[in-house]
Amino acid sequence: MRTQGYVYIDKTAHVARLAEQGKYYFLARPRRFGKSLLVDTLAEAFAGSRELFEGLYLEQHWDWSRKYPVLRFDFGSGVLRFREELDERIGVQLAEQARQRGLVLEREGIASRFEELVLRLAEATGQPVVLLIDEYDKPILDNLSEPERARAMREGLRNFYSVIKSLDPHLKFVLLTGVSKFSKVSLFSGLNNLKDVTLDPRTATVCGYTHAELINSFADYLDGVDLEEVRRWYNGYNFLGEPVYNPFDVLLYLDNREFKPYWFETGTPTFLIELLRQRQFVIPEADDYWASEDLLGAFEVGAIEPEALLFQTGYATVRERQVRPNGFRYRLGFPNHEVRISLPQAILRRYVPSRREQQRAEDRLFQALEQDDPAALRPALHAFFASIPHNWYRRNNLAGYEGYWASLVYCLFAALGVETRAEEASHQGQVDLVIEYQGRVWLLEFKLAEADDGQRALDQIKTKGYHLRYAGQPVTLIGMDFSREQRNLVGFAWERIEETASDRRSEDSEMPRRPIIQ
Known part of the structure; x- marks a missing residue:
């Protein structure tokens, strides 16, 4: 009213x-x-x-x-x-x-x-x-x-x-x-x-706005508003009921009429970002993971799990609940577009204090996507990793951890706001990263190697058939090797590939089906 x-x-x-x-x-x-x-x-x-x-x-x-x-x-x-x-x-x-x-x-x-x-x-x-x-x-x-x-x-x-x-x-x-x-x-x-x-x-809806509440109560303010885009940016928080919008975002959007991460800009908890780094949490997994009721239910100083903190601070929300003999299990992920782009940006800032270097890397990656120029990724990523201060690697083995490299490459693409998916399954395994932009698909596979040219990672994509599901779309396969000694990208190979409709049918027939969970 x-x-x-x-x-x-x-x-x-x-x-x-x-x-x-x-x-x-x-x-x-x-x-x-x-x-x-x-x-x-x-x-x-x-x-x-x-x-x-x-x-x-x-x-x-x-x-x-x-x-x-x-x-x-x-x-x-x-x-x-x-x-x-x-x-x-x-x-x-x-x-x-x-x-x-x-x-x-x-x-x-x-x-x-x-x-x-x-x-x-x-x-x-x-x-x-x-x-x-x-x-x-x-x-x-x-x-x-x-x-x-x-x-x-x-x-x-x-x-x-x-x-x-x-x-x-x-x-x-x-x-x-x-x-x-x-x-x-x-x-x-x-x-x-x-x-x-x-x-x-x-x-579930005691805090936040449901879609019906948004439509009915803000009717006088919705002329010219793209409601689906508002939903994509700010809805999606689920507490086992009807999803709700972040009220802070809705009010500021209707005042400014610009899509921005208003809630996120009011302050990201530094303890969350630091905990994710300390625990070597693979950032792409934040968008799709399972957690027990005990894990989400409570935590204690000195015994805090990243999965629980992501949920409790609002950077993950419930997507699915499964009943098991030993209790509930919850599938969680990013609630909306605001979190999907803003959390990766915050993580990048933690690793690269220079906003200028971070912005330069994002600009180079976006230009490579716009021009469909995968070769441009190599110098862009090499310069980005070179900008990470060496003191980040003191007293830790981050550079020797494949998830570290996968997390930062994921964050760079996700921060651009383009479709970015990690660990997408095929019938023979999972490709490390999928990027979709303007109808084109880039498939990325990462390896830890001191002296390689990226070809082994590239060959894995083809051998495992990760690309078969994208018949009819321009697909680019990219293999990357990272060195724990040099702490940077050392190998890079790419190849364009086109698949036939019969390849697609073959892939679909072999793909495992996700069971329906009531």
Whole structure:
């Protein structure tokens, strides 16, 4: 709905259901995805601000005769680097919320003052307290690259959260929101009744915009808008329900009418990029991988898996869920075009601090694609790898890791926004990289070799028949060899090939079929 120039998307049915069906909740969503707005909505509903809900679902589906005291804590602003700063931030919020209600806290210590505030507020109002904690994990996430600091932040937050369970008789409703899900044992000291609704189909659309919400609520702003392109750029986040758009992107796109990575530009978590590098994570695999429920469900400082962090920070989303005897398995990948081009760009910046060198490499690659000139790849890639500072290779074996070279070549092409697929299967194996642009196909195969000319990698493409599925399209086969000693491209060979329709039929008949998963 739209009122006086403002657009309202009614999510209040979710608020009613949460309040009716439970008491303790946890919700993880990526940054800038509407978590704080949900917290605001809950706060106003429990405070009895009926006038704010006129015309919305909650107006007729809420007990407005009762008002509850609401305590809201927010850890989303600023970056805290030391435990003392965290304690001070909590102390300030406790003191300010007490002051607003005419209370003076007398106890010492964070946990004790928190308990005192809840008890006195419940006594003063005669009603149980609503507790809302927004971005509960940010002080930890901001310090993941420094594990000792992250642990110190965890201990400070655990001290604060430790009293929640003992306050149960005096609490009406509790919600914690954040990006990640740290284990209950490490952070919540026995709060075992905290219900995680992150992947609950009933709350799949509680944050973000569905396509129907976009069409109906923003109808006055959609003249001339290419809705399919908006969907390609900003939709695709799936929490086991209807996919949703990133709301931050939608609002900025409708204001500027330019397709840009608005969400991504607000800040990529450096700890994610660094973790991917440290774990030698093969970046193309981020666009299609399987993870168990345990892997996605929780993690701990010092024991964080890249697959879990990609999902929890919003750089991967659920594409498919499979039921197995030992629990659920989730197939995940990039949610949309924004992430597909922006994450590779961020990874390239981590390896090549010079934006100029990165841009030069991207320009050379794009020119090679535009002109269908595979030979131009060799000098472009050689110059790019030569620009990576040598100190990146100290105390690691990145150059001796084939996935490292595959990841960076993938990132260069994906950052251009062209169709880039890794490990595409044929009946005899998987080709390392597929590039499609303007109806043409480039197939790339990589090898580690100190003295070779790329021919062995090229021959593998032909021997394995990776090219057979592209009958009727111009196909270029490219073999590349990388040296762990020289830390660069040392061998390069390419060949154009055309296949017949009979070759295509033969390939199709031998290809394994993916089983249908219910």
